[in-house]
Amino acid sequence: MSNPKKAVIEARGLTRHYVQGGETIRALDGVDVTIHEGEFVAVMGPSGSGKSTFMNMCGALDRPTSGSIKVGGAELSGLDNDALAELRNRVIGFVFQQFNLLPRTSALHNVMLPLRYRGSLPADAEERCLKALDQVELAGRASHSPNELSGGQQQRVAIARALVNEPELILADEPTGALDSHTTEEVLKLFQRLNAAGMTIVMVTHDAEVAAYAGRCLYFRDGNIVEDTAAAKERAAS
Amino acid sequence: MTLLDTIKIALEALRLNALRTALAMLGIIIGVASVIAMASISAGASKQIEDVINNLGSNVLFARPGSSRMGGRMGGAGSSLPFTDGDVAAIKQQIPEVAAVSGESRSAGAVVYGNKNWLTSFQGVNAAFHDVRNWHVSTGNGRELTDDDIRRKGKVAVIGQTVARELFGDTSPLGERIRLKNVPFTVVGILDKKGQSGMGNDQDDTILVPLSTARMRLERSGGPVPNAVEIMLISVENGADMSVVQADIEDLLMKRRNVRPGAQPDFDVRNMAEFIATRTATQSTLGLLLAAAAAISLIVGGIGIMNIMLVSVTERTREIGLRMAVGARERDILVQFLVEATTLCLIGGIIGLIIGSIGAGLFAKLGNWPVLVDPMFVAIGIVGSAGVGLFFGFYPARRASRMNPIDALRFE
Structure with missing residues (x-):
């Protein structure tokens, strides 16, 4: 397969071992995968399969034991903590299952949080936040605090927060896990819209219905990818 | 992230837990209030002693029979023979510097x-x-x-x-x-x-x-x-050398009381200023002790702050994880919690300052005691409480900044 687009995530022999109670846990055991710009990828697998560890790597929250992973072109194992923080700030937008919004803080200020850690707050910070809120169709709720918003709205505020720094990649960890089926659809359609506009999205889920919204699916088991629908298509095509 | 933003976040966090904040501050309030009250009261006492010296004049000598020196088998003060009218007249007549x-x-x-x-x-x-x-x-x-x-x-x-x-x-x-x-x-x-x-x-x-x-x-x-x-009580002409006059009086009294030259005199002549200086030294020792007690209460207050900050850090683990995920560096988290602890202490310090000053004022009014609230003490109170905040806030803040973002985000 030839893909002219650049790789946002590029893992080669990616390995991560933990030592827990004297026992070595092989959370990731030599994963090779490339995720390109503009892809919408679902990461699936049972608990303990290594999908969360893979997400942590993609999110520059962790460094590999061995092997390599490049996020936005930067090799993680060569970066110190401050450089990782900078990478998370500029390249990655996080969306969490529990939304993780600051309580009693308006939607606008929640969205502004990543901008605050940019060194200095850009002059057009408020405009950018409103633009991000507009992308999730919540510009009218900018002054509302999380407890005045529904679950679906809170998750959309969190997505706006992920978008505000114009990242190369959105990482969503079970983004619909705390939502009902109606708002789940709403959020997933929003992801599809963002993806159609060129955003790369990687989403962890254990729900096959949710994964169906993505263009590609990675199945993890025992620290490795056991099925990659992109590779399967490639095989089918050949 | 500007300092002002950080302070706003800190104030917000403190406001959300008003009761806990108030209790945590209490130690600092008591500490600073006692520092200010003690310092003001003991400064007032020193000021009064100065006034007494000025009032009496530093040119007054004080003579009494019996030695206060603890040599050999000397009796207590006043145990030897008293002076007489003759001594009074002789000093006045024979020593020209005596007024x-x-x-x-x-x-x-x-x-x-x-x-x-x-x-x-x-x-x-x-x-x-x-x-x-x-x-x-x-x-x-x-x-x-x-x-x-x-x-x-x-x-x-x-x-x-x-x-x-x-x-x-x-x-x-x-x-x-x-x-x-x-x-x-x-x-x-x-x-x-x-x-x-x-x-x-x-x-x-x-x-x-x-x-x-x-x-x-x-x-x-x-x-x-x-x-x-x-x-x-002997007053000396202005400009005369007090120690010379004092020695002259001692010589004269030795002769009049038949004490051999070089022997221990059975009386005591003292400069009023030095007499009072002894008491000033006692006063400042007392002041030092009070200040030490106040400093201890500040330390206890600081431990309270540390405790509350540790609770706050644990409670807000997920918030810390989120901040790290969106790009906060270790230093940003450290500064945030340091500012929070320092703000807590500063507010406590200012309240303590007010209470301490009011306390000192009441003491002055009811106890008829001179009190001096020096702007210096106010500065020390503010800087001291901020210092306590920085010192005792450091460990909790460092703990927050050293958190692993992965664990922090998953913390329940």
Whole structure:
């Protein structure tokens, strides 16, 4: 397969071992995968399969034991903590299952949080936040605090927060896990819209219905990818 | 992230837990309040001692029989023979730098006026008393004691303000008869108000009578020497070298009391300033102790702050994880929690400052004690509380900043 687009995530022999109670846990055991710009990828697998560890790597929250992973072109194992923080700030937008919004803080200020850690707050910070809120169709709720918003709205505020720094990649960890089926659809359609506009999205889920919204699916088991629908298509095509 | 933003976040976090914040601050409030109150009170005391020195004049010497030096088998103060009128006259005549000498003897007893009586101290004094002590009778309040009163052994008395108030209330005591030890005296004057002495007793609670009269009428007769004088206060001309005059007086008294040159004198001449300096040293030791106690309470307050910050860090683990995920560096988290602890302490410090100043003010008003709130103490209070915040906030803040973002985000 030839893909002219650049790789946002590029893992080669990616390995991560933990030592827990004297026992070595092989959370990731030599994963090779490339995720390109503009892809919408679902990461699936049972608990303990290594999908969360893979997400942590993609999110520059962790460094590999061995092997390599490049996020936005930067090799993680060569970066110190401050450089990782900078990478998370500029390249990655996080969306969490529990939304993780600051309580009693308006939607606008929640969205502004990543901008605050940019060194200095850009002059057009408020405009950018409103633009991000507009992308999730919540510009009218900018002054509302999380407890005045529904679950679906809170998750959309969190997505706006992920978008505000114009990242190369959105990482969503079970983004619909705390939502009902109606708002789940709403959020997933929003992801599809963002993806159609060129955003790369990687989403962890254990729900096959949710994964169906993505263009590609990675199945993890025992620290490795056991099925990659992109590779399967490639095989089918050949 | 600007400092102002961080402070806003800190204030918000503190506001959300108002009760806990108040309790955490309490230690700092008490600490700073006691530092300020103690410092103000002891500074007031030092100021008062300075005033006493200025009031008495640094050119006053104080002589009393018996040595306060702890050499050999010396008796206690006052155990040796008293001075006499002769000593008083000799010092005045033979030492040219001496401006005035007041011989005094003191006793205590009840003073009776009509159906009222009052326990007070009697001072038998010479006319020089008023000048040496710089303690006069203002016009309209009668007259001072004169040399004539002393010569005639007059049964006249000049009373202190406290005695006047207690015995006479609002009526004028001038010309009235009072009885001291059943001897009638006529009140001829009222002393100016002097207030408390450096030792805290009421100087206005006294009655002055001529020394000669006191010897004859108020003290038990048949003392070891005739014309006895218990203590002498000697004022020296301005510009004279105090230590030279002091040595001259010592030599003269040695001769008059038949003490061999070089032997231990059986009396004691002291500079009033140095006499008071001893007490100042005691005062400042006391002040130091109080300051140490206050500092300990600040430390205890700081431990309270540390405790509350640790709770806050644990409670907000997910928030910390989120901040790290969106790009906060370790330093950003460290600063955030340091600012929070420092803000907490500063607010506590300012409240403590206000309470401490009010406390010192009340003390001044109710205890009739001089209090001095120095702007320096205010600065120390503020800087000190911020310092406590930084010191005790550091460990919790560092703990927050060292969190692993993965674990922090998953924290339940």
